[in-house]
Amino acid sequence: MALSDRTGAIVQIAQVILNGLLLGGLYAAMAAGFSLVWGVLNIINIAQGSAVVLGSYVAFFAWRYAGLNPLAAVALAGPLLFAAGWLLQRFLIQRVVAAPVLITLVFTFGMDLILNNSMISLFTADYRKIEGAFPTMPLTLGALTLPVDRLLAAVAAIGAAFALHFYLHKSRLGRAIVAVRMDRQTAELMGVRVEIIYATTFGLGLAMAGVAGCLLAAIFPTSPLNSAYYLHVAFVACVLGGLGSVLGAVAGGLLLGVVESLGALLVGAEYGTTVAAVALLLMLFTRPQGLLGRAGYE
Template sequence: MQLAQVILNGLLLGGLYAAMAAGFSLVWGVLNIINIAQGSAVVLGSYVAYFAWRYAGLNPLLAVALAGPLLFGAGWVLQRFLIQRVIAAPVLITLVFTFGMDLILNNTMISLFTADYRKIEGVFPTVPLHFGALTLPVDRLLAAAAGIGVAFGLHFYLHRSRLGRAIVAVRMDRQTAELMGVRVEIIYATTFGLGLAMAGVAGCLLAAIFPTSPLNSAYYLHIAFVACVLGGLGSVLGAVAGGLLLGVVESLGALFVGAEYGTTVAAVVLLLMLFTRPQGLLGRAGYE
């Protein structure tokens, strides 16, 4: 029974990871860029939720409507005017570039907000739900559901809307999409905006449960990457699957190995996946 509870906890955690990984995966798949600043963008989303709660009493789950558009705009501008200029450079250059962006964003947040952990409190009922012997904390349930919901929303947006389909077209074949009249730079900017918006949304959901600090950003980046590779690159549903799997792996790892070795356990699972099934759970092999 304890095992069932641990797996349930993992799935609840995984719902949040899914939201974190979805945007990261989208950007990687479409732009062939790993956005190292994704973790800091998540933290920024958490701060939006935190301050909206602190000064306006806003529920962090509703702060999504604030953080999403805000980070979308920031991401659009960053991609259109900065990242676009190095986008064709080798992996090393784009990696170091987004690393530089991460250093700026993270250090700015430390300067403005300090590295102290800040926690939103008193919004959700503290008495958990019970299903038989299983315990379900309300805040975690809501946040995980929202995380998966938003990821599915992104998936349907990509496959149903005009702009979303243009993004998918660019991912599959940039040159043909270009010939069909798709403006690739705009698509890239929109994609990067969506990626950061997802980070912001994930940040709000995390802020509902966990304390916020810029020190978390490296961990969030790691989560996004591992979930994304586990699930399969460039597929939003893959990121959801990878996020849920990673949540469960981490929970089981904490039970059997110890919570302090979370990254190591996840890394071992990741490496096993990379060597045996490089395309991930749901993805296709392709981009490097």
């Protein structure tokens, strides 16, 4: 291989990895809330993907009718979905939270069907896109290019995930959430109101979905048909990073973004989901607790 060809191949791979990291930043925000809910409540929230889509619609309509930038719409979608998640868990999911995992799985599956079909009925399945929210001129780093819109969205998404991590470890309520995740019975004996912690955790999970949806709306077209793919992304990134760990979700999201991008380069974009599934199986075989998870944690 000629030197110029080798250099070109290296630049191409570096560009693909860079694009994967930017995409993985958005995945991290989706996975962080999903991982938190799964780790604390032991609930696999099938409605997480639809919650991401709902966040995208909040950003889309805020942009169309109020001229609100998707970054600013985060301050609207986050609290709205937090409140919805808090109420859903406190008055509905709490009734089955102690049931076997199959019951809660079916329950959140039903929630997903209701939410997704409601969005199709209200907004139709047509794809909608926010245009002109971010600058379109890319940044250049030597031979590499950085799309400004994806860079801003990825930085904001990772920033939101780190903000959640610091909240969990620095605030009193956040430390109570961590305590319940580690040992519910001991936390109860110490006076922690577990039902309130569960509601707050579920609210935070949906809030992170809303944040991710707002940022995704500035990059990709929005439709209720996207919900299944977003759920797939959150699930895979959560398992790759480690159950219940927000930083693990960030690591898993970044890894998933890079794996999908390299897979698209090597075997074709149509096999991106297959490549992600193979990465998931390899992680389960070699390190089932994930990148940053704890061995033996369930």
